[in-house]
Amino acid sequence: MILLLLGAPGSGKGTQGRRLSEHFKIPYLASGDLLRRAIEQDTAFGRQVREYIERGLYVPDNIMVPAAIAELHRLRGDDGGAVLDGFPRTREQAESLDAALTERGVSLDRVLLLEVPRDVLVPRLAGRRVCRSCNASYHVETKPPKVDSVCDICGGEVYQRVDDKPEMVDDRLRVYFERTWPLVAYFKGKDRLAQVDGNRPESEVTAALVAAANGQLAR
Ligand code: AMP
Numbered sequence: 001m002i003l004l005l006l007g008a009p010g011s012g013k014g015t016q017g018r019r020l021s022e023h024f025k026i027p028y029l030a031s032g033d034l035l036r037r038a039i040e041q042d043t044a045f046g047r048q049v050r051e052y053i054e055r056g057l058y059v060p061d062n063i064m065v066p067a068a069i070a071e072l073h074r075l076r077g078d079d080g081g082a083v084l085d086g087f088p089r090t091r092e093q094a095e096s097l098d099a100a101l102t103e104r105g106v107s108l109d110r111v112l113l114l115e116v117p118r119d120v121l122v123p124r125l126a127g128r129r130v131c132r133s134c135n136a137s138y139h140v141e142t143k144p145p146k147v148d149s150v151c152d153i154c155g156g157e158v159y160q161r162v163d164d165k166p167e168m169v170d171d172r173l174r175v176y177f178e179r180t181w182p183l184v185a186y187f188k189g190k191d192r193l194a195q196v197d198g199n200r201p202e203s204e205v206t207a208a209l210v211a212a213a214n215g216q217l218a219r
Helices: 013-024 031-040 044-054 061-076 091-103 118-126 166-180 182-189 202-218
Strands: 002-006 028-030 082-085 110-115 128-131 137-139 193-197
Touching (some): 002 013, 013 028, 013 082, 013 202, 028 031, 028 061, 031 082, 118 128, 182 193, 193 202
Parallel strands (some): 002 082
16 A cells, blocks of 8 residues: 655644554655655765755755655655655656656555644744654644653754754744645545544544555455
């Protein structure tokens, strides 16, 4: 099963992607994590993409697409599934992914759209903190780590992403609505979209996503 989580920054894709990955026992691939890891490791690819991320801009398709598709093939093996978070993010990326999967005789089974009102996204993003090592997500008010700045799961450093700083949040949301929102219509047209209310407790959102993903399998 290949699932795609779609939704604005702060809609819960990372948290829910990890939960779906555990539930279905399939690998989780977050394009943002892939990019941040490359930056952290200071690879040539990391140096190429750093500035885009720090400015809240999308990495150009010609750089992003080959990296994300190579990582997807590596993670899912020849016939396994995957949960995708953050890729594809543009129409061009979606078409490239469709073509790459078709070549391997598979396709995206379900696109799960997490719907969260904009006035909830802004405080979620501004208060978000993440683990530098395992990428687990926290929130200063609603979900702080047990020990300040230390990840509950792996003991890594919990920090604020540079693109979560309040002055960048509006720009990122604008880019999302301009460039990624059109994918909702694209996947609706292909009859693969399920819309899920993401403004609920985490476990309720997971249950709704699992049901939506299984609905597709039963068809
Ligand atoms: P995320 O962790 O998904 O919020 O992604 C963080 C940042 O990485 C984004 O703001 C973009 O700069 C970049 N990024 C992640 N995925 C993509 C993608 N599919 N296409 C272009 N840029 C991306």
